[in-house]
Amino acid sequence: MLDPIDVQLAGVLTRRANATGEEAIALVLGAALTSRALREGHSAITIGQLSEQTREMRAQLGVAALPVPPHDEHSWWVRMLGSSTDAVGDATGLTPLVLDDGMLQFRRYYDAESRIAEHVRRAVQVGGGGGGGGNPPAFSIITGGPGTGKTTMVARMLTEMVAREPELRVALAAPTGKAAARVSETMRQRLGTLATDDATRARVPAVAQTLHRLLGYRPWNDRFERNQDNPLGEDLVIVDEASMVDVLMMDALLRALKPGARLILVGDHNQLASVDAGDVLGALCRAAHAAGPGAPLYECVTWLTKSWRFGEHPTIGALANAILAGDPEAVMKVCVNGSQSDVQLNPPPPDTDTLLAPLRSHLEECLGAESPGALLGALERFRVLAPEREGRLGVEGINTAIERWLARRGHPVHERWYHGRPVLVTANDYSTGIFNGDLGVVWREGDSVMVHFPAEGGGTRAVAPAKLPLVATAWAMTVHKSQGSEFDKVLVVLPEHESRVLGRELLYTAVTRARHTVTIFASEAAMRQAVARPAERTSGLAARLREGVGVQ
Numbered sequence: 001m002l003d004p005i006d007v008q009l010a011g012v013l014t015r016r017a018n019a020t021g022e023e024a025i026a027l028v029l030g031a032a033l034t035s036r037a038l039r040e041g042h043s044a045i046t047i048g049q050l051s052e053q054t055r056e057m058r059a060q061l062g063v064a065a066l067p068v069p070p071h072d073e074h075s076w077w078v079r080m081l082g083s084s085t086d087a088v089g090d091a092t093g094l095t096p097l098v099l100d101d102g103m104l105q106f107r108r109y110y111d112a113e114s115r116i117a118e119h120v121r122r123a124v125q126v127g128g129g130g131g132g133g134g135n136p137p138a139f140s141i142i143t144g145g146p147g148t149g150k151t152t153m154v155a156r157m158l159t160e161m162v163a164r165e166p167e168l169r170v171a172l173a174a175p176t177g178k179a180a181a182r183v184s185e186t187m188r189q190r191l192g193t194l195a196t197d198d199a200t201r202a203r204v205p206a207v208a209q210t211l212h213r214l215l216g217y218r219p220w221n222d223r224f225e226r227n228q229d230n231p232l233g234e235d236l237v238i239v240d241e242a243s244m245v246d247v248l249m250m251d252a253l254l255r256a257l258k259p260g261a262r263l264i265l266v267g268d269h270n271q272l273a274s275v276d277a278g279d280v281l282g283a284l285c286r287a288a289h290a291a292g293p294g295a296p297l298y299e300c301v302t303w304l305t306k307s308w309r310f311g312e313h314p315t316i317g318a319l320a321n322a323i324l325a326g327d328p329e330a331v332m333k334v335c336v337n338g339s340q341s342d343v344q345l346n347p348p349p350p351d352t353d354t355l356l357a358p359l360r361s362h363l364e365e366c367l368g369a370e371s372p373g374a375l376l377g378a379l380e381r382f383r384v385l386a387p388e389r390e391g392r393l394g395v396e397g398i399n400t401a402i403e404r405w406l407a408r409r410g411h412p413v414h415e416r417w418y419h420g421r422p423v424l425v426t427a428n429d430y431s432t433g434i435f436n437g438d439l440g441v442v443w444r445e446g447d448s449v450m451v452h453f454p455a456e457g458g459g460t461r462a463v464a465p466a467k468l469p470l471v472a473t474a475w476a477m478t479v480h481k482s483q484g485s486e487f488d489k490v491l492v493v494l495p496e497h498e499s500r501v502l503g504r505e506l507l508y509t510a511v512t513r514a515r516h517t518v519t520i521f522a523s524e525a526a527m528r529q530a531v532a533r534p535a536e537r538t539s540g541l542a543a544r545l546r547e548g549v550g551v552q
Contacts, residue, residue, distance in 0.1 A: 001057075006035040013096060017087040026080030027087055029054055031097065034104050040500070042538040043113065043247050043277040044105035047077045049538065074102075101543045109277060110540055112251035116280065117544035119254045123263070124296040137300050141242075142266045143285055144304025145320065146486070146512045150266050151183065153302070154238060155190035155204070161236070162203045163196070171234040172208035175244040175274070177428065177435020179484035180208040181454070183240040208240065210435055211249055212428055215256055224252050231258035241484045242267035247278030247541070270324055272509045272535070275480055279537040287545040297545075315343045316511065316518055323508045328528040335520065335527070344519045345527070348393070348496050352401035355393075358491060358519055359384065363402065366420060367409070372443045372452035372460045379422050379439065382489040384476035385510045387501045393493050393521075398476035417465050419444040423451060424474035424481060432467055437481065439474060479510045490514035494522035494530065502526065503533040 010031035019027045030045075033053050037045040045053075051073040081088045081099050089095035091110070098110040123139030142150050162168050172187065174180040187206045194201065214232070216225025226232050237257065239245065242265035245253075257263060265281060273279035288297045307317055315334060322330035335345035349355040356363075362382040369375035388394040403413040412418050421442040428435045440453040440463070450462035451471075476493075492510045494502060507530040511518050520527070 002032050002036055003039065006032040006039075009035050013087045017084045019084050019087070022076075023080050023083050026077060027084045029057075030077070030081055030104055031087070034097065034106065037538065038106065038109075038277050041273060041275070041277055041279075043109040044103040044538050044540045046538060047074050047102050047104070050077055050104065101540070103538070103540055103543070105540055109247055112247050113278075113539065113541040113544050115251055116247070116254060116541060117547070120284065120297070120545065124300050138260075138262050139300055140262075140264050141281070141284060141288070141301045142264065142304065143269045143281070143301060145268050145270065145307055147307040148304035149306075150304060151186045151240070152190050153304070154240075154264070154266060155187055155194060158204045158238075159191070159194055159196045159200055163200050165235075166203065168236065169234045170205050170236045170238065171214055171232065172205050172238050172240070173211050173214045174208050174240045174484070175211055175249070176241070176437035176484060177210055177425070178437030178439070179241040179244065180210050180435070181438070182484055183208045210428065211239065211245070211253060213430065215252055217428075224256065226256040227252070228255045230256075232256050232261065233258065234261060236262045236264070238264045238266060240266045243269060243271045243281045244274050244483055245280055246274035246276035247280060247539075248276070249274075250278070250280045270505060270508055271512075272480060272483060272505045273537055278541070279535070279539055280541065282535075282537070283539055283541040283545065287542060316514055319343050319518070320508055320512050323504055323511065323531055326504060326531060326534065328531045331527060331531050332524065342517045344517070346519065346521050348523050348526075349493075349521050352392075352398075352404070355398070355493065355521060356401060356405055359402070360405075362489070363405070367406075367411070369420070372441055372462075375420060375441045375443070376439070376452065376454055376460065379441065380487060382491070383482065383485070383487040383513065384491045384493065385479050385482050385513065386476055386493045386495075387479055387499060387506055387510075388495055389478060391495060393495055395476045395478050398493065399473045402475040403473070417442045417444075417449050417451075422474040423468075423471040424477055425469060425471050427469035429467075429469040432463055432469075434463060434468060437484070440468075440471075479506050479513075482513050483509060485513060486515055487513055488515050489517045490519070492518065492520045492522070494520070494526045496523065496526065498529075502530045503535050504531055505535045507531065 010028045013031045014024050014027050017027060030050060033050055034045050078099070081104065087095055088097045088099050091098065091100055091114070096107055098105055098107050100110065120139055124137065126138050142153060144150050158170065172183060174183050184207045187208070191201050191204055191206055214226070218225060237253070239253070267281050269282045269285035273282055285301060288301045291298045319331065319334045322334055334343055359382070362378070365378045366375055369378055384398055386393060386395050386398060389396055391397055407413050411420070419442060423440050423442065425434050425436055425438040425440070434453065438453055440451040443450055443452050449465060451465055451468060452460040452462050455461040490510065490513050
C-alpha cells in the first residue's frame with residue numbers, strides 16, 4: 001500500500017498542475033507510485049509497472065475500475081501524464097517529474113543518472129580500457145565476490161603507482177564508517193605483506209574515510225562542500241563497497257572530481273544495492289557485460305571470480321554460487337546435504353527458544369567477557385541476520401527474544417544502557433568520529449557507563465552514551481546493515497510470509513557474511529522464493545548508459 005507521504009506529494013503536484021478528470025487520476029497515481037518506488041530503492045518506475053501496480057491497488061481496495069482502456073494502457077498513461085505539462089516533462093524542461101524512455105522519475109534522479117552516464121562516457125573514451133603507462137584508466141571497476149582479492153589488487157596497484165608517481169594524491173573512501181574502518185584494516189594488512197620498500201609503502205594511503213566526510217557533507221542544508229566549483233584535490237579516488245553507493249551520492253562524487261582525476265570503484269556487483277535509491281555499480285557492470293569484450297566500458301572492468309576465502313569451507317562458496325546462478329535445486333541440494341557442517345538449513349522456528357538454541361553458547365561467551373575488547377571479539381564471531389526489521393522473525397523480534405532470555409538469567413535489560421548491550425550506530429557523528437554502521441558495546445564499571453568501539457591499531461575507545469548519535473540494539477541486524485562485515489558464524493532467519501524485500505541478492509549477501517558456518521532458519525518455499533527473485537531495481541541509468549556509452 002501507499003505511505004501517507006506518497007499521497008501527500010502526489011496531491012501537491014496535482015494541485016500545482018491544476019489537473020482534473022483522467023489527467024488528475026493519472027498524475028496522482030503516477031506521482032504516488034513513483035514516490036513509493038523511490039522509498040523501495042528504485043530511481044524510476046516504468047509505464048508497465050504503473051499499470052500493474054494500479055490494477056493491484058484496485059483489487060486490494062475493491063474500488064471501481066479506473067478509466068484506463070484495457071487494450072492500450074500504455075498509450076493512456078503516456079497521453080494523460082504528457083498532458084500535465086506543469087508537473088511532467090521531458091529531459092529539457094524543469095518539471096518535477098520526467099517521462100522518458102517509458103519511465104517516470106523525479107527530475108533530481110533523472111538529472112543525476114544522466115550526469116553519471118555522461119561522466120562514464122567521457123572517462124572511458126579518454127582513458128580507454130587499459131589506461132596509459134601501466135596506470136588505470138580514468139574510470140575503472142574492480143568487482144568480485146568475497147575473498148576474490150579485490151583489496152590485494154588495490155594495494156598492489158597503489159604501491160606500483162606511488163613508486164612511479166611519488167607526488168600522487170590518493171583518497172580511499174567507503175559509503176559507511178564500518179566499511180571505511182574495514183577497508184583501512186584490510187589495506188594495512190595487505191600493505192604489510194607486499195614486497196616493496198618501507199618508503200613506498202608509507203606513501204600508500206591506508207586509512208579510508210566515509211564519502212560524506214570526503215565530500216564535506218553539510219547536514220544543515222543537505223549540500224556538499226566539495227563540488228564542481230570546489231573540487232577535490234586528489235588525483236585518484238578509490239571507493240570500496242561501491243555496491244552500497246546510491247545514485248545521488250555517486251553523482252555528488254563524480255561532480256566533485258577535479259578534471260583529469262581518476263576513479264576506481266571496488267565492490268561486489270552481485271551484493272545488495274544501496275539502501276537509498278539506485279543500483280549504480282550493478283547497472284554499470286551489467287552495461288559493461290552487455291557491451292562485451294573489446295568495448296571501452298567492458299575493458300574498464302576487472303572481473304575477479306576465484307574466491308580464496310572459502311577454501312576450507314567450500315560448501316558456503318557452493319551455496320553462494322548456486323544462489324547467484326538462480327538455481328533453487330542446486331541451493332536445496334547444498335542445504336540438505338547432512339554431511340556438510342558449514343551449511344545447515346532448519347525449518348522455521350515454532351518459537352523463539354528453538355531459534356535461540358544455536359545461539360546460547362555465543363550468548364554465554366558474551367556474558368562471560370571480562371573486558372570490552374573481549375566482548376567485541378565475541379560479537380564478531382557470530383551474528384544473527386534477518387531481511388526485515390519488524391515482526392516476530394525480524395530484527396526487532398529477535399532482539400526482544402534475546403533480551404527476554406537475558407532477563408531470565410538476571411540481566412537488567414530493562415535499563416536502556418544495560419551492561420553488555422551491543423549497539424549499532426545508525427547516523428554519522430563527526431564530532432565523536434562515530435559513524436553509521438559502527439558497532440559498540442555498553443560497559444558498566446561501578447557508576448561509570450561507557451560505550452566502547454574498536455580503535456584503530458587494536459584496543460577500544462570509549463564514548464559516553466550521551467554523546468552518541470542514534471543507536472539500535474544489535475544482537476541481530478538487517479542483512480543490509482551487515483554489508484561490509486564478516487563473521488565466523490552467521491545465523492540467517494527468513495520471514496515465513498511473502499516478503500517484498502526477500503530476494504536473490506539479499507540471500508547471497510547474508511550467506512557470504514560468514515567465514516566458517518551458515519545456519520539458515522527458513523522454509524523450503526522461502527528459500528526457493530528468494531533464489532528465484534532477482535532484485536531488478538528499476539533505474540534510468542541503464543537507459544542513459546545505452547544512449548551515452550553505446551551499450552546495445
